Amino acid sequence: MVLCDAPRPRNANATRQAILEAARERFCSDSYDDVGMRDVARDVGVDAALISRYFGSKEDLFVAVLDSCKNGRDLMDGPREDFGERLAREIVYGEVMPCQDDGAGAKMRGLLILLRSVGSAKAMDVMQRTSNNRFFDPLAAWIGGPDAPVRARLAAGLIMGMAIGRELSDGYSSLGETQKAELARRMAVALQGLIDN
């Protein structure tokens, strides 16, 4: 999305930041393979060569984007007894997708980016590292207790799977409003059970 046709003021830091944000937006809505350097460059209104210059390689850009996202830890702030409901609401209703700069879904952004690029061989290394450091491990630490790693995997699995199912089902568009509410309710219960139990 080109925001302005006027020539960008020559400010390396600002441009670098703009590239990072454009890339973040792209990686939020397309997989690693489907995001092209030229796409990101066009969004910023800059030549693609500049991205290589600032960030090195595409993979480095991807890492920088992931680092720029809020830590997965933020998923868990809020009362523990609401965890399931908060997450379920965030996934079933629209706050996940849009990926605005500071929207309600900001805390989901890192996870969303990871989900988008699941299956991309080129991004696998980065993904595995990041998903552990930023998502599984914090979640397990937050859950606590002896079986925390196991329960974290389960909770994360349900969250990821539902987010993907949402993609596959085009935002659960085939479900009516009451069914959607029921889906959110049931997901909240299941999720809460996974971390409480």
Added chain:
Amino acid sequence: MVLCDAPRPRNANATRQAILEAARERFCSDSYDDVGMRDVARDVGVDAALISRYFGSKEDLFVAVLDSCKNGRDLMDGPREDFGERLAREIVYGEVMPCQDDGAGAKMRGLLILLRSVGSAKAMDVMQRTSNNRFFDPLAAWIGGPDAPVRARLAAGLIMGMAIGRELSDGYSSLGETQKAELARRMAVALQGLIDN
């Protein structure tokens, strides 16, 4: 995997079938974008042009592969009260990945292929159609009852998410044997709860 260096006997049907199987294997272990026509062709020991000739386009080949897989309905054969445990075992332990021609994971193959290519923009259309026709809908029908679609989404979500988590965690290699068992047990319980409840 080239099985034989001797020139393939001139049999269009057999060759077509061989291409289909090689493609199925490829799509099982790599995403749509990461599977190249030349890769498949090399596996069969045939020129890539032949695939275009037989199947039309890459997307058509992908559709043909999905059609050649067992219907998702097969996931559900077996006693209903074992559903959770069967699926959990299949996902936590190794039967999903290998994707041999007639292995125990054969019934998971269609789902696995779908999961691999989640996120690929080029495969999205096919994926959405297939995942509904072959996976969500049969599962909902099997579950039955008023909230079947909702519960099917949840069960499918957990299954998909755990399968993906398995990818991200390199086969849950960081978990010990007892933790793995605990993971399978908890997943079985959660899954069973989603369809029974």
Added chain:
DNA sequence: AGCGCCAGTCAACGTTCGGTGACTTAATGA
């Protein structure tokens, strides 16, 4: 044996990709 058909090959096309190095242009300090 000769012929025609068809499975399969080959070389090439046009595109797109990520990345590089040389260039131009704008801002800055003396």
Added chain:
DNA sequence: TCATTAAGTCACCGAACGTTGACTGGCGCT
């Protein structure tokens, strides 16, 4: 005002992709 530095552009590379059309060679039929 002018030279220097850094920001940004431009043309291009080599590789990979899916796909095409012309070609080749072996098989079966008469």
